[in-house]
Amino acid sequence: MAAPTMGAGADQTTVTAAVWSALATVQDPELDEPLTDLGFVSRHEVTADGTAVVRLRLPTYFCAPNFAFLMVADAYDAVNAVPGVALADIQLEDHFAADTINSGVAARAGFVASFEGEAADELDSLRADFLRKAVLAGTDRVCRAMVSAGADPSEPGHRDAGRRTAGRGNFATAVPPP
Secondary structure, three states, rough: OOOOOOOOOOOHHHHHHHHHHHHHEOOOOOOOOOOOHHOEEEEEEOOOOOOEEEEEEEOOOOOOHHHHHHHHHHHHHHHHHHOOOOEEEEEEOOOOHHHHHHHHHOOOOOOHHHHHOOOOOOOOOHHHHHEEEEEEHHHHHHHHHHHHHOOOOOOOOOHHHHHHOOOOOOOOOOOOOO
């Protein structure tokens, strides 16, 4: 059986850049920032046969295993979806549970099977909690920008809010009353 190769027309440089872009979509669940911006990607390359080699290193050796598992699994999914990647080799380094996490993610075993006897549930509810937190943080950023631009928070649902702030050089546009 022949070794897998990159798709027709794919070159290592292009695929490597696409892998980096894919990794930039993976968020630290607590910080809601991309792994790439946080410096958690210690190595990434694509070999001639299309293997994407990614090494992740978190800032602490004892980062919670559920958070680490989420990031490694998300990185695997993101990289594996890149056109031209024949195999995703994603490894967490310098973490107390790296072996368990790496083997579980590579086998697509899930968190409970990876941490058999230690984990009670998969990480879906935790992921949902972090998504809610990210939405709230994003909403907070938008609201703060609106207040800075002149919106009156004491009247959040005022029907004339758009009309009142139009023309003041901020975010709002004139909206005709209903």
